[in-house]
Amino acid sequence: MENRKKLGAILIGVVLALQTAGCGKTEPPVNGGSTQNDIPASEETGQSSVGAQGNTSGKISDEDLQQSEMTDAENTENTGESKVLVAYFTAGENSDVDVVSSASVTTVDGEAKGRLRAVADMIQAQTGGTLFSIQTSVDYPGDGGALIDYAAEEQEEDARPELTSHIENPDDYDVIFVGYPTWWYDMPQALYSFFDEYDFSGKTIIPFNVHNGSRFSGTIETIQDLEPDAEVITDGFTVSERDVAGAAGDVADWLGGLGY
Numbered sequence: 612m613e614n615r616k617k618l619g620a621i622l623i624g625v626v627l628a629l630q631t632a633g634c635g636k637t638e639p640p641v642n643g644g645s646t647q648n649d650i651p652a653s654e655e656t657g658q659s660s661v662g663a664q665g666n667t668s669g670k671i672s673d674e675d676l677q678q679s680e681m682t683d684a685e686n687t688e689n690t691g692e693s694k695v696l697v698a699y700f701t702a703g704e705n706s707d708v709d710v711v712s713s714a715s716v717t718t719v720d721g722e723a724k725g726r727l728r729a730v731a732d733m734i735q736a737q738t739g740g741t742l743f744s745i746q747t748s749v750d751y752p753g754d755g756g757a758l759i760d761y762a763a764e765e766q767e768e769d770a771r772p773e774l775t776s777h778i779e780n781p782d783d784y785d786v787i788f789v790g791y792p793t794w795w796y797d798m799p800q801a802l803y804s805f806f807d808e809y810d811f812s813g814k815t816i817i818p819f820n821v822h823n824g825s826r827f828s829g830t831i832e833t834i835q836d837l838e839p840d841a842e843v844i845t846d847g848f849t850v851s852e853r854d855v856a857g858a859a860g861d862v863a864d865w866l867g868g869l870g871y
Contacts, residue, residue, distance in 0.1 A: 695740030699790035701725030707750035726821045726855045727790045733862040746776035762794040793822040812840035818847035
């Protein structure tokens with residue numbers, strides 16, 4: 612009898628111990644996370660709490676970092692060095708006299724320079740393009756009257772003056788500004804040599820011009836004929852030779868209209 616009482620007491624003790632252990636146990640939280648009071652507000656509203664980088668840790672993964680670097684490289688490429696060339700022909704840099712003595716010179720900010728060079732400088736300053744002077748083997752007369760007569764002879768002969776300057780890596784440029792004076796209602800024959808030498812297919816050509824009353828005089832259409840596979844902008848810039856020195860504002864407005 613006494614043994615049965617001891618055995619019964621032991622069994623009761625074991626049962627009580629098991630019940631006490633069960634009362635101290637905590638159920639695991641639902642969804643492997645927090646209890647209801649710990650749910651982030653973003654989850655309560657149905658919005659994702661995952662950040663822009665695609666993780667919740669606040670750290671940028673190697674994949675995200677690589678993607679960011681690729682995007683930065685693309686942005687650098689899109690906004691990198693200019694692909695603009697500013698080519699021009701002026702008799703003042705192809706003359707049998709020095710530039711200051713040439714008939715095709717103007718003075719800008721106290722500096723004497725060829726009129727086309729003056730406009731080219733204005734374009735270069737706003738576009739960041741590369742300047743290129745179209746040079747020939749011809750020494751054009753410095754005297755105005757003699758220059759006019761020489762230009763007429765070149766046109767009559769349909770001459771192609773030999774070019775002594777050449778564009779380095781022409782394929783590097785997407786946009787070609789081309790500047791020239793109007794001689795006898797046409798481009799100087801040196802421009803025909805220039806367009807004969809270069810195939811600007813797929814590129815954009817933007818003419819600019821200095822004149823003495825005849826403006827472009829059909830030369831834009833001539834460029835279109837010479838470069839049929841290029842996009843030739845018909846809204847070129849033309850200015851009277853008398854107004855070149857003060858043309859910077861007009862050049863800036865024109866370039867602004869073209870998106871520069």
